[in-house]
Amino acid sequence: MSTRPRRAMWLMNHGTLRKFEVPLLESLGYEVFLPKVFPYDEGNLSASIDYSRDAGLSIPSEDLEILNRHDFYSGLSPEVAEIANRHFDIAFFGFFPTQLAALVRQFKNVCVMRPFGLANGVTYTDVTVASLKYFFLDELQKNKSRFWFGQAYDHLAEIETGVYLEKAITLPLGLDDARVTDEWTGEDAKVLFVCPRIGSSPYFNYIYRNFLRTFGEYPYVIGGAQPIDVPDPNVTGMLPRDDYDRMMRRTRVMFYHSQEMRHLHYHPLEAVRLGMPLVFMAGGMLDLLGGAKLPGRCKTEAEAKKKIKAILDGDKKLIAAIKAEQGVLLHSMSREFCEAGWRKEFPRIEASVERCRVQAVANNNRRKxxxxxxxxxxxxxxxxxxxxxxxxxxxxxxxxxxxxxxxxxxxxxxxxxxxxxxxxxxxxxxxxxxxxxxxxxxxxxxxxxxxxxxxxxxxxxxxxxxxxxxxxxxxxxxxxxxxxxxxxxxxxxxxxxxxxxxxxxxxxxxxxxxxxxxxxxxxxxxxxxxxxxxxxxxxxxxxxxxxxxxxxxVPHVAELDQLDEESKKIKKGPYFIWTTNLGPHKNHLKTLKALNQYYASYDGKLDCHVTGVGSDQLDPDTKVDDSKLPDHVKDARAFIRRNPHLARRLNVLGDVSSSEYATQMRGAKFLLHNVIMDNGTLCAVEAAYVGTPTLSSDYPPMRYISERYSLNAEFFESSDPIALAKKLKEMEKIWLSKQATLPSVEHLKQFGWRDVSYDFFGSIKGILGAG
The missing domain is CATH 3.40.50 (Rossmann fold)
Structure with a gap:
């Protein structure tokens, strides 16, 4: 092992679980980091934050501050991943798919997922595929040497396949102070039923309605967090811990409905610990914990209803029988039982920590x-x-x-x-x-x-x-x-x-x-x-x-390499350049109408040179099969044909070579760019590089490009040919003053691909799992 302290990240915010597992990890010799940020969503309604372990962490305070500000449920930033990899050996985490993916891809040390069970018929493999797609299983397979399916119960993995089955170890789910304290008083003759999220989850809404159908005639109280208010005065909503415990001590009986074989809630065990009578349905996980022969177990709802009525009526004999035997359910949650299980399996986890250190050297030599x-x-x-x-x-x-x-x-x-x-x-x-x-x-x-x-x-x-x-x-x-x-x-x-x-x-x-x-x-x-x-x-x-x-x-990048340095001596000609292609969003017809207006009504002095892939097909003199052309191209050709004065002022060059493009761009007095919408054009940056200002239709990406590169572009409304015609005439007059506002070549070069490569890779490094 390393000479530095052993450290683990326990990336969960479940208060009851934290009380048991964190001290256990500390007894195994680990400093423990606890997360301070969690999403307030339906998966974390009962979550809480604990700063108590910060003082015991021997990592730099500035690193701890960064970790404390981070939401680990949303993934890992490159900065957080680097800190985690440097300081921590193991990450324990619940089954949150985004968190799972980020840790497997970016945390290079041991990952221990803590599955607590799912509904009948649902596997973690299926949910992983649905959330993260099949390719994630391939990633998991490649990283299985540092991954563990740390199941809370020893039968969870038996229905899984692949890595989840292969890398299953049992780290029993414990309950702090798992012994019967017999604090129950039971003076409030009601049934306690815990059912969260009634108004926001169809699953729990069904359970709630089924409870009312069966037991609604009895006095009842329903606990559990409710993000949406429920119009039932007997639903308490989320309570402070002391109030919740007081409610359990005072209420006469708890009913637990679940017949899930691979999932168990904490609240029935908490009731047992307090000495509260528990009536529960057969066929669920409580059977596996020793409940198969308990007097509180019921095979049918009718049996449960009969027992609950008797308890509400004060049947002391039944209450005593249930209380006397149900303590067996706490055995598998006890510190003695769970700690033995952890200490038995933990050497396997620590062996994988050592393998990670050895493999880290080899992985550094293996390129993605x-x-x-x-x-x-x-x-x-x-x-x-x-x-x-x-x-x-x-x-x-x-x-x-x-x-x-x-x-x-x-x-x-x-x-x-x-x-x-x-x-x-x-x-x-x-x-x-x-x-x-x-x-x-x-x-x-x-x-x-x-x-x-x-x-x-x-x-x-x-x-x-x-x-x-x-x-x-x-x-x-x-x-x-x-x-x-x-x-x-x-x-x-x-x-x-x-x-x-x-x-x-x-x-x-x-x-x-x-x-x-x-x-x-x-x-x-x-x-x-x-x-x-x-x-x-x-x-x-x-x-x-x-x-x-x-x-x-990712950073917006300008490819300026292809601009011919030899063309710097070219003088501005009596034309502007319109770069386009045959895309229907390129607004050809309205641009041609504006050009026609510019020449016919505003005595336009500058010719228009047209370049771009397929742009030669806009020229009606180009021999093509009209029947194969899209309608918007046919319309453009027809408009030019009907307006010979316009045709004489157009010089349609088509898809020219890079050097010819540079020459044409450098010789133009300005660039015309007119589209309905796209992601902006780099032609404007290229134009600025060779001293040519831009006149562009006004839409968000072009505004962004103009601001990023300091192009100081002129804008017009793409749907108004008359407005564009006026702008063309204005640019004819002011192009020289606009040229003076263009950024320097040195300024633009900093946006070349070589200069932004570092930032580009940094922005995607996390998803690549590189570094």
């Missing part, structure tokens, strides 16, 4: 391997952006001292050549072509079975990237460069999605419902969704439905 995948055969801005993600991931990981091997996956398509990947090769990034195939739920189940875990058949169809070798399963993580999947990605590895935008929210004709479903499900099923503007983050939360905690705002 991440696939950055371009889902479709994009060129232009999308291709460049996804390549940037790969380059920033690679370089940023090196700068963080946690080098990651990066594989760039792209569709096997003749539009690509080796020249497209030279910048990736320069960063030591492997490239790998793939073909996209569709598989059904049966295929997915068979693949998952080959990977070592069982799955239930699904009816959905999924997307798989076939690369001819490993299908990217040799990678630890997938970073999908877009969510544009007709069918959601097969959940075989943990992945995140970079979302460029959600145009369909603002321009509904963009796609059909079936096509969009794959987008939404792919994003929802990922560990996180990345975006580089706050507006798209809001779309991810409010449109996709992704929890905000699973979104990451």
């Amino acid at each position: 391997k991440v696939a950055v995948i371009l889902p479709a055969a994009y060129r232009g801005g999308t291709l460049n952006m996804v390549k940037l993600l790969a380059k920033m991931l690679r370089r940023g990981s090196i700068e963080h001292g946690s080098p990651v091997d990066v594989v760039f996956g792209y569709p096997d398509n003749p539009i690509y050549s080796e020249a497209d990947w030279r910048d990736l090769y320069a960063e030591d990034i492997e490239t790998r072509p793939f073909k996209t195939v569709e598989i059904d739920g049966t295929d997915l189940s068979e693949i998952q079975a080959c990977l070592g875990y069982e799955s239930k058949s699904q009816s959905n169809r999924f997307t798989l990237h076939k690369d001819g070798t490993y299908d990217f399963l040799d990678c630890d993580f997938w970073l999908l460069g877009s969510d544009r999947y007709v069918h959601p990605i097969a959940p075989l590895r943990p992945y995140c999605v970079f979302a460029h935008d959600y145009l369909q929210r603002y321009y509904t004709p963009l796609m059909g419902n079936d096509y969009e479903r794959g987008f939404i499900e792919t994003a929802r099923n990922g560990i996180a969704v990345l975006a580089n503007t706050p507006h798209t983050i809001e779309d991810i939360v409010h449109y996709v439905g992704k929890p905000r905690a699973e979104t990451i705002l």
